[in-house]
Amino acid sequence: MSESLKEAAKILRDNNKKTQLIYAFNGSGKTRLSRAFKELLASKSDAHDADEDGSELAQKNILYYNAFTEDLFYWDNDLANDKTRVLKIHPNAFTDWVFKEQGQDRNVVGHFQRYTNPKLTPHFNDEYTYTNLSGERISVPAFSEVQFSFERGDDESESNIKISKGEESNFVWSVFYSLLEQVVHVLNDPIKERDTEQFNQLQYIYIDDPVSSLDENHLMQLAVDLASLIKESKSAIKFIISTHDTTFYNFLHNEVNSKSCFLLESSEDKTVSLVEKKGDSNTSFFYHLDLKRQLELAIENESVERQHFILIRNLYEKTASFLGYPKWSKLLPGDTEQNRTSYLNRIIQFSSHDSLANMRSTHLRPEEKQIVKFLLTHLVDNYSYWQQEAQNG
Secondary structure (H helix, E strand, O other), rough: OOOOOOOHHHHHHHHOOOOEEOOOOOOOOOHHHHHHHHHHHHHHHHOOOOOOOOOOOHHOEEEOOHHHHHHHHEEEOOOOOOOOEEEEOOHHHHHHHHHHHHHOOOHHHHHHHHHOOOEEEEEOOOOOOOOOOOOOEEEEOOEEEEEEEEEOOOOOEEEOOOOOOOHHHHHHHHHHHHHHHHHHHHHHOOOOOOOOOOOOOOEEEEEOOOOOOHHHHHHHHHHHHHHHHHHHHHOEEEEEEEOOOHHHHHHHHHHHHOEEEEEEEEOOOEEEEEEEOOOOOHHHOHHHHHHHHHHHHHHHHOEEEEHHHHHHHHHHHHHHHHHOOOOOOHHHHOOOOOHHHHHHHHHHHHOOOOHHHHOOEEEOHHHHHHHHHHHHHHHHHHHHHHHHHHHOO
């Protein structure tokens, strides 16, 4: 049964479990669902900039982490001089609380180094002023910029580093996790004994895919931290976590009690289905078979669209992972690396999630639709994994 995003969000809101886990392929609407859930919980108090004490956090009934959270952080690469590269922090209630009000910058650094490298060090700015080219005096508040260095441990350091996109995601998560850690600890105390009242209105923590660009070791560290924090939480606050990563999903499934599990799928008419499941991904979801079924149905109905390149890519990735291939591109047709690369480039072109790709038409030319059919046939006919599945079926 298909639902609108709002209807799916209501299913999550009306669930009484402490934790809700959602698995979905990339492109299925995880981030859109997190936004729909936030809008569903929006109250009149959200329209106010701050309460009487000047803190926006006291108005919040939900803390959420998704791709939009990362948009609060952006680079100034000093293109004119190529000397100073800083990660800018857009002013918001969460970072102001973490850095300015609670002084959690050391905790943020500690979490970041656990997820990346102990020698990769963030440095936060103090408040300063400067004169721009127009002669105006500009005031820059503290904790609004971050620079990174690599400390080698021998009194030498490499400063002014532009970190990778994955490391940047880890940094943003470390800021959020420091806030989340404090929220859980504060709410565990009886109301009259809490150090602050700022979190009293919170009802939900919504976390959408915090594992992007993490290698398996650091992914498991994040999963362990998050599962431990959920188990430590004794208050009425609820957790909703969505992910495309089966390892991350399975770990949380096995570690967290009082939970509901869902599979989120999208339809061609942009509706979604949020189906409750039992067990981890290996015993209840059968994602690979569902992917194959969706592709076969689209090919049979001659309704192949751009989104089916995302599905064929997911199918190749899962097959490669099961067979132990280091790269899923190794499974592509072609006797040479050059031939496989041509198919790889075409898949990446049509399965991209960047903003330009999302603005393109979903419709494909006949020859592009044939590529999807050819790639599915190649995978099923040439790898024993799928031949064994056919015998089991």
